Amino acid sequence: MSIMSRFWISLILSLPMLAEMILHPFGWMLPGGEWTMLVLTTLIMAVSAGPFWQSAWASFKKHHSNMDTLVAIGTATAYFYSVYAMITHQAVFFESAAFVTTFVLLGQVFEERMRHNASNAVEKLVNLQAKEAEVLRNGELVKVPLSEVAVGDLIRVKPGEKIAVDGVITKGSSAVDESMVTGESMPVEKHAGDHVIGSTLNSNGTFMFKAEKVGDETMLSQIVALVKKAQNSHAPIQKLTDQVSNIFVPIVLILSVLTFLVWYVFLGTSVASALIFAVSVVVIACPCALGLATPTALMVGTGRSAKMGILIKNGEVLEAVNDVTTVVFDKTGTITMGKPEVTDIVGNQAQVLSLAASLEANSEHPLASAILAQAKAKGIVPAPVADFQAIEGQGVQANVDGQLAFVGNDKLLVDYSIDEALKKRAVNLQLAAKTVVFVGRGHQVIGLIAIQDAPKPTSKEAIAALKARGLKTVMLTGDNKRVAVAIAEQVGIDAVIADVLPADKADHVAELQKTGKVAFVGDGINDAPALTVADVGIAMGSGTDIAIESGGIVLVKNDLRDVDRALAISQKTFKRIKLNLFWAFVYNVLGIPVAAGIFYGIGLTLSPELAGLAMAFSSLSVVTSSVLLNRAKITSHVNEAV
């Protein structure tokens, strides 16, 4: 029988007793008197409260106890005592047993609904998927169910349709609404060669795309898996409640026996009043509120942040965010756009560029791509090189036309000579926030290439928001000090640690951790160790898979301002967890003494009915408070606060 029907049965059967209680002072008597009460309460005990007994007994046999143990013992004590009292012609309190059952069930009805609300948000995400796709098969477009779409399929998307899976546009263009995955409300223009994400909504154009990821591999599936994991993870703060909940129920039972003994044996009250106090103690104690406080808030908080495009991986991260005092940023791709462009070439333009392009043709460095792009634009074809060698953190060298040639940063200059004029030019370019690459042949530097990676337009605002929060901001980069400082000044970062070798990033983070908890924001493969070492690793969604894997928080929208939003929502969620725990403890810590009659002297007591009501609403209020987290205002210091 469902909780709902058990509740209705017990409510309807309790109503006559409620009427008796209210109308008794006016001289109205329940027809049949105690006998009617006995029949009604017996029915409630058997039908509505029966399952409490079943559950209590099953766990008792396993040396466990739960909320049902308390409800079962509380109601049964009231019931059986009343039967005994009836036989011996004393005052009965059948109505206590009946009302407590009704109230507890009422609380459970609401609570069940709320818990359902809290956990279902993410499952709804999965339902966003398209049900079918128009796939090119044997030269014809046919509609197939989503499950039959395979990697490599060409799929047509018409205006207003959902994109079935992840892939790359092969023909056509359109604006795509990606808000369901990234949280970004503005539609994004997509052309041939651009990636599209499954489950996002095509707005105005028609295009064909090639499926690249299907099934569990798609971005949406990955996000859902990640969020589910986060929602069910444990926050360290929970350890306390875990310990408490294990011993809670037996302790309450012991307290209840003690209450009875003190009232009956030492204070000399009647058996009936001593029992009422004992029953109230059992009934008001609510282990469930304690157990629900953390998981429900965690579930709602991580679910809501996922909708904003901020994936918080687990409760541990969420808790760590609260103590962060320093935020460290990687420069390239995090603060800057990560798309470096050649701005100046010093020396013989064609010669310098051609030599640099030949050497960099084999390099994977981001600066290399800028040089190659420039060479391509100028129509320069890289020449073949021999004995190519990359020197970590410095540059590359190789043999070109039988002569040693090199391209690299100023660390390479130890072994090579450079004239004063070039050196001065290099410094000036660096002061203008441009990265300078030295190009040389033999042992002589023959020219410079200046490359600029402009800061993202939102970086400045993002940094300002974090500073408004009272956090220290630091930039960590392998780039030259002058360039780094120039960029830092543009975006308003407090401190700069430059000339860092990729392998040393994590060490610098560890060094900063000596003064407080550190969050690290990065996107590259070389950032992965730092993301792991930091108390909170924040990976940009555009970053490499390994960076996303290493980070505790992933910013899907790739917007640096989300760092502040991530901090805001984490703090809000954690505060809510603490609030919930506070209330859950207060209920029990204050409720139990009151129920035990400690404040009897000043006229403050709780009848079992009221105790039952308080207990029912304690877990309900905790769950409601968690669900309300969905509506709570998140105070972020950046514009368009969510």
Added chain:
Amino acid sequence: MLKIIVLLIGLALISFIAWWFFGKHAVATETANVTDDIQQIDIDVNGGYSPESVVLKRGVPAVMNFTRRDPSSCLDRVVFPDFGINRELPKGEKQAIQIDTTKPGEFHWACGMDMFHGKLIIK
């Protein structure tokens, strides 16, 4: 006289509660059966989990079948925090939960309110 007897009974009751719930009691442990390259284990959900401790073989696909007989809403969900699993257990229905056994270690599962616990050992 009556009061002294009541007092003694009460104290005995307290000792019993303490012994029954806090004393050391054996926990039922079971190893899953492997048939056709799949290991299966049935978990009875009634006032807790039976068995409460499960041993699975590493690398063999595993399924844990939870059947809830307990009417309590306390046990209406089963949560494996390490695997991101949070499954509803409708009363009387067998719910098959697939476990990823690629990583060895000790994991825990719990009811939705974190009141009842079970232990999963993969080795």
